[in-house]
Amino acid sequence: MGRIWFRQLAQIAGLIALAGTDVEGKAGRRPVDVVLYVEGFAPGPIDLGARQIVNGMYGRLGITLAWHDAPKSDVKPAGAVSIQIRFVSGNPKAASQNALAYALPYADGINAITVMYERIRRIADGKTIFERSLLAHVLAHEIGHVLEGTTLHSESGVMKAQWTGWDYGAMVGGPLDFTREDAAMILRGLAAWKLSAAPANLANKSGSAR
Numbered sequence: 001m002g003r004i005w006f007r008q009l010a011q012i013a014g015l016i017a018l019a020g021t022d023v024e025g026k027a028g029r030r031p032v033d034v035v036l037y038v039e040g041f042a043p044g045p046i047d048l049g050a051r052q053i054v055n056g057m058y059g060r061l062g063i064t065l066a067w068h069d070a071p072k073s074d075v076k077p078a079g080a081v082s083i084q085i086r087f088v089s090g091n092p093k094a095a096s097q098n099a100l101a102y103a104l105p106y107a108d109g110i111n112a113i114t115v116m117y118e119r120i121r122r123i124a125d126g127k128t129i130f131e132r133s134l135l136a137h138v139l140a141h142e143i144g145h146v147l148e149g150t151t152l153h154s155e156s157g158v159m160k161a162q163w164t165g166w167d168y169g170a171m172v173g174g175p176l177d178f179t180r181e182d183a184a185m186i187l188r189g190l191a192a193w194k195l196s197a198a199p200a201n202l203a204n205k206s207g208s209a210r
């Protein structure tokens with residue numbers, strides 16, 4: 001049901017994107033909407049696979065991501081939102097006990113996502129495909145928080161507060177959807193981020209823990 005709607009949305013977003021600035025500067029390539037600077041790592045095959053899944057999840061919304069294996073530099077493509085992703089070991093103070101990651105939209109002037117990878121690995125329990133899917137969904141969820149500019153959660157899908165065993169099983173079979181409301185908020189937020197520093201509905205700067 002949601003898929004058809006997303007496709008329509010993606011087409012509309014695609015048209016808008018075509019009219020925008022081509023930060024890649026190359027004919028025939030889609031402009032980049034969000035640049036992700038990754039610091040630290042998950043195991044290579046899992047990380048790369050997860051990035052592809054996240055690309056697909058946002059691609060359905062007509063949003064193009066670009067990944068860089070480096071801390072955020074001062075060089076930011078014009079017209080793109082930049083987000084820093086940090087993989088950390090241990091338990092940062094800002095994280096709640098059960099969170100796998102948390103987002104701090106525009107804290108200290110940057111959008112930052114912290115991933116506590118050991119917790120993801122513990123849940124995946126050596127199941128590689130699940131580990132890759134779970135990392136992808138954790139990243140997509142936190143990127144969603146940054147773009148939406150809120151700490152709100154949905155009843156289902158990518159932006160659900162707490163995934164159940166059923167959700168875990170489903171995400172291995174294929175990426176979960178963003179709800180229609182989340183998709184709309186993400187597109188609105190992205191447009192706002194591009195226009196200014198932060199979306200108008202940015203509720204607070206203290207971020208969220210999943």
Ligand SMILES: [Zn+2]
Binds near residue numbers: 145151153160209
């Ligand atoms: Zn969350």
